Amino acid sequence: QQQVKQSPQSLIVQKGGISIINCAYENTAFDYFPWYQQFPGKGPALLIAIRPDVSEKKEGRFTISFNKSAKQFSLHIMDSQPGDSATYFCAARATGNQFYFGTGTSLTVIP
Amino acid sequence: DVKVTQSSRYLVKRTGEKVFLECVQDMDHENMFWYRQDPGLGLRLIYFSYDVKMKEKGDIPEGYSVSREKKERFSLILESASTNQTSMYLCASSRPGQVYNEQFFGPGTRLTVL
Numbered sequence: 629q630q631q632v633k634q635s636p637q638s639l640i641v642q643k644g645g646i647s648i649i650n651c652a653y654e655n656t657a658f659d660y661f662p663w664y665q666q667f668p669g670k671g672p673a674l675l676i677a678i679r680p681d682v683s684e685k686k687e688g689r690f691t692i693s694f695n696k697s698a699k700q701f702s703l704h705i706m707d708s709q710p711g712d713s714a715t716y717f718c719a720a721r722a723t724g725n726q727f728y729f730g731t732g733t734s735l736t737v738i739p
Numbered sequence: 740d741v742k743v744t745q746s747s748r749y750l751v752k753r754t755g756e757k758v759f760l761e762c763v764q765d766m767d768h769e770n771m772f773w774y775r776q777d778p779g780l781g782l783r784l785i786y787f788s789y790d791v792k793m794k795e796k797g798d799i800p801e802g803y804s805v806s807r808e809k810k811e812r813f814s815l816i817l818e819s820a821s822t823n824q825t826s827m828y829l830c831a832s833s834r835p836g837q838v839y840n841e842q843f844f845g846p847g848t849r850l851t852v853l
Contacts, residue, residue: 669846670846671829671845671847674841725770725789725833725835726784726797727784727842728784729782729783730781731781732782
């Protein structure tokens, strides 16, 4: 059973548009919510992360919105660029440093 | 520059073979992890280790074992490879004791079992 549910599975966005990827979870013990970015042939790399006591975190064009009561969080990529084309994974950390990952979203940004 | 390396990028084995996947990190991290990545399933944790000679089962340990004899090296072993173990295998490491700890991933090993 998937601990973190991610949608959509794939996303196509025009250059300059906004990309939005959503994740939901059930386990209220999760205490840290990172997003990872993976380019073809590479391992995932940390993109941005948020704590559950914060509702939003922004780093450049990337923003995480976090809704604790709804147990949902999302990644927004503003002014999407072709170089952002990658697979994105949301994740949540349980006690003991174990992470649960979403199923991934393949983002394609069309020039 | 932090680095996690995996012994092979691509590996082809036959059913029933014993397979070793090696992972080495140069960051002096205590935590190390093995995941498998499959389309539509994301990353699933196979085993992890908090210290030398320590190991913990993840979500899908069946058919796998691990070895950690040195801090920098974490090996994944498929005792008798099966076709359903064809997958991308990712190793990761992290530093414990930090509240918000980043996992550093290797480039992955794509294993095909024929």
